[in-house]
Amino acid sequence: MAETARGTESRYGNRPTMKDVAARAGVGLKTVSRVVNGESGVTPDTERRVQEAIEALGFRRNDSARVLRKGRTASIGLVLEDLADPFYGPLSRAVEEVARAHGALLINGSSAEDPDREQELALALCARRVDGLVVIPAGDDHRYLEPEIKAGVATVFVDRPAGQIEADTVLSDNFGGARDGVAHLIAHGHRRIGFIGDQPRIHTAAERLRGYRAAMEDAGLPEDEAWVSLGTTDAGRVRAAAEAMLSGPEPVTAIFAGNNRVTVTVVRVLAGLSRPVALVGFDDFELADLLQPGVSVIAQDAAALGRTAAERLFRRLDGAQDVAPERIELATRLIARGSGELPPAG
Amino acid sequence: MAETARGTESRYGNRPTMKDVAARAGVGLKTVSRVVNGESGVTPDTERRVQEAIEALGFRRNDSARVLRKGRTASIGLVLEDLADPFYGPLSRAVEEVARAHGALLINGSSAEDPDREQELALALCARRVDGLVVIPAGDDHRYLEPEIKAGVATVFVDRPAGQIEADTVLSDNFGGARDGVAHLIAHGHRRIGFIGDQPRIHTAAERLRGYRAAMEDAGLPEDEAWVSLGTTDAGRVRAAAEAMLSGPEPVTAIFAGNNRVTVTVVRVLAGLSRPVALVGFDDFELADLLQPGVSVIAQDAAALGRTAAERLFRRLDGAQDVAPERIELATRLIARGSGELPPAG
DNA sequence: TCCCGGGCTGACAACGTTGTCTAGGCTCTA
């Protein structure tokens, strides 16, 4: 414990470096570098000696030093809301696959829907000198990223638009999707339709509400304050909102749920009811088809969002710096499974 | 376009460095470093001048250089199977939270259940000099990590044990969980019980099969080759397996599903059947309670697995290097929702 | 025999930061 194996090739507790490998192989530092990087111009015999030394010492190149020297990290950052959310898993995975195809690693962090945390995370990633950044915004002011973008950090926003700055953005057609979903309910005879959504400061929530309103207006239906409820998506709040709009003298006969978490809670509430209430939810979810009745949804393709964003990002990294920022909108798809086709009860 | 703003404070296209900030503020390099790191010993006036220069130039410290100098990256790596799998989302998030509490970032990658890719990823993370590594093994030989561990990379394996090396491991009680689940079916009168699981080379799959066999044996029940099916968890394979054991002269009256993906497919198969078949699945999943009947499961706590592993890792990083590797096993929990309590039909 | 060219190889600086050490100016006390 007192006497450690110090001073043979490398200091105890420290990793061997190319210098150590070079010393052991009896060659120059640069030759080791050449072998490690598979550069040409090394005789087979020298290469073998170096390889042996690498094996013997358990050498592994220090990428921090490499990055410092080369300027590129071959890694990109992903700032999302919550890795545990089933919507972001596939999105994240899609980004990772594209990154992998470009030889880059993915560093990610969850903002937990907190703008300060988003900023902290994004800037920490910039300090690591990620080559690019994919951001699912929690806040609505991204001017803090301007110096970074100017300095060459390719940045793409996904799922929600950037605030106060111009940048590439990949979105689902939240407005159109919600409008289609509500129109679907209207087509099945509903006139009193509730909307339960996320907090209005969140772009997707606002857009979906706008879609709901557009569909109601298109159909010449009145709107009732009591039919719209916005707020956090925790089960308690959503349950209360649903129960409120389902009671009273003129209860809604159908509900449009603003996202997957809301939908699930609404399904639970409706399961406890005796009369049928129609439901369409935004976002698809596993097993939606197995419930009784199957839950009709507006599906968005999370993987496609991630893939599109990441591809856009690497296109910029591969030279298209001066292309103007673009806003890409992906279509949504109505999947009818039964719950949206129930006729109005009562 | 030809004449760029070169040579004022920093080269065009490159980020400003502390040197640039120092020049602009008219102070020494080290003073900038002090300000950036909030060290003491700088007069308020000097600090203000430096801060102004930082703002003006949009300076952000280069953490690569910092890491090179300091030796610690304040980041840990997570190698898992598939970020898009609903089981790994919460696990990953839990690891991230612990990392965040220790001021570290999380770099992660999916192995896609491919041992070579797992190794490639893990070693790439080591080259980045992550301080520690959380690994959900895809392969069964991890000797390739020995030099890294020896060099000080704290490593913890989760969900499945390390192969061929001694290392900290955090597992669920797969054997006990499966045994309890099958015993639950037996207690409700079943004698012909099927087992559909993942590939036997995967540790969890093997353990769960062992649990199934133990429960059958404990109850003195015979075992039939035709009741056990192991293989990939894609829907086609699982569907075929389920249909096979549900047909013939002596069909099973209950099925134990080896993981969440299998369970979901089995639920689909059973939904198409006229007679009731009992089911218990390993892994809980959202909405299991809303299906008809509710799906009984053996639940493991993915977040607890991740949290426990990450805490173990940081305890090592915080000085407990010489503690012997430990194997921690977390209990599972039977959640009865109806599908496991169906009596044998026919 | 000398010179030239090409293939290998290594010395050295640089990337941007932090730790160490020293210098200079100030205050405080005798």
Add this chain to the structure above:
DNA sequence: TAGAGCCTAGACAACGTTGTCAGCCCGGGA
């Protein structure tokens, strides 16, 4: 007023790698 001591500030080396450049050796041609 001189000396001690503290506080602020900057010069410099080092972290481990890669790019540049120069040197060596060997073979071939004149």
